[in-house]
Amino acid sequence: MQDTIKKLVIVGGGTAGWMTAALLKRVLAHAVDIELVESSDIGIIGVGEATIPPIELFNKVLGLDEAEFLRETKASIKLAIRFENWRAQGERYYHTFGAPGRSQAFCHFHHFWTRAQQLGDTSSLWDYDLNYLCAEAGKFAKLEVNDPVWEMQYAYHFDASLYGQYLRKYAEKLGVRRTEGMIEDVALDAQSGFVETLTLKDGRQISGDFFVDCSGSRGLLIGQALKTGYEDWGHWLLCDRAIAVPSERFEKTLPFTRSIAHPGGWQWRIPLQHRNGNGLVYSSKQYSDDEAADVLLGNLESEALSDPKVIPFRTGRTKKQWHKNVVAVGLSSGFLEPLESTSIHLIQSAIVRLITFFPHAGVRDELVDEYNRQSRLEFEYIRDFIILHYKLTERDDSEFWRYTKSMDVPERITEKIELFRSTGALTKENFDIFLESSWLQVMLGQGIMPGDYHPLADTLSEKQLRDKLTNTRQTKMQPMDQIPAHDEFLEMFTRSR
DSSP: OOOOEEEEEEEOHHHHHHHHHHHHHHHHHGEEEEEEEEEESSOOOOOOOOOOOOHHHHHHHHHHOHHHHHHHOOEEOEEEEESSSSSSOOEEEEEESSSSSSOTTTTTTHHHHHHHTTTOOOEEEEEEEOHHHHHHTTTTOOOOOGGGGOOOOEEEEEOOOHHHHHHHHHHHHHEEEEEEEEEEEEETTTTTTTEEEEEEEETTTEEEEEEEEEGGOOOIIIIIOOOOEEEEOOTTTOOOOOEEEEEEOOSSOOEEEEEEEETTTTEEEEOOOOEEEEEEEETTTOHHHHHHHHOOOOOOOTSSSSSOEEEEEOOOOESEEETTTTTEOOGGGEEEEESOOOOHHHHHHHHHHHHTTTTSOOHHHHHHHHHHHHHHHHHHHHHHHHHHHHTTOOSSSHHHHHHHHHSSSHHHHHHHHHHHHHOOOOOOOOOSSOHHHHHHHHHHHTOOOOSSOOGGGGGOOHHHHHHHHHHHHHHHTTTTSSSOOOOHHHHHHHHHO
């Protein structure tokens, strides 16, 4: 039986390492001694520049000042992702962090809208979404409202390397010890198989009771030392490389991410205060690296600030994200392409899960098993949501899109599509980070229109239904005149605090 966990060692820095160090030290305080080992000779991938709303809670738990955070990380606000050319060339739709209209018990707003569509209404569902209205207008404000109809869920775009540096200063102030050095050897206990000691190139040894592997896709502990194996999802998600380059910022900083589909993959455009983040996620069977660079550089719309950087990856997950006395966090736990900006969230949720199941009195099988069960489900649900975008395309202009459109997908996705297509109904599973409104927007945006709606939508007369939609739209529009431009908000908010 292992003794009480007194010392925890984090292997690797970057966003994953310093997020782990900051939150563990903030929550566990003096209960655990934390040492982080990293080498400045190892580069950081640093393309995870877009996030989803739970990051705001992460920062609040740390007690970070939002204005300072925005300044230090050159951050901007993210209200949505705009998908361009995904269903077909020239078409676009939004996946916002909001929800359309005002739902009522047992019946989401989109059922009323669906009935209205069948009666000849021509409005877009997004006309009833405040996040969409602000994204299209380039506006944002932190609204303090009593009525949830005006709530705007938001996340951030930020420079991931600056965020890591910001959290490093924070964590070291709390007492996290940083050790500079390259790990050369990992020693396992002969009897238990637990990681016991790390040996650095200069001969120093670092021991610990528990280890968090933030070593990136190398998986130094979880993969190389403990040989946990990897579950490959490349047959569903064909992209296996990315190429990234920063470019000059535009005159206006838009409050949303752009995802632009190309014949062999898709391009991201992420607006920061000081530059744009750009990248192309692609299949090496469709594009060579040089061809990918040509596609990316030909679609920047602002001057590149460096040479493009190619990042190979393998989509999937580590089969055991907690094994022995090691938990994998970040790329060492698996990789899902950044289509829905989930990379940093997976770091966050892994740390929170580790705190929830922290092995205070030693590693127990029950803790390990439940941690791994929840991690597996979370990865699979995100995987399925990403697959949905590819499966629902109507494009046939390349072998890439012809394959994704016709490929067999996990049964859960097919069931969700058919349920929505026939009835308009949506379901939410535990550990699926995407709400019904997310599935709704992607399925509608990519051409799935419900054939039916909930019977509660029939409780209104046609006039009452039209009035409901008109009033809802007017209500959503009400605060728009008072909401400043996104850049005005950033300037005022970061300067005044």
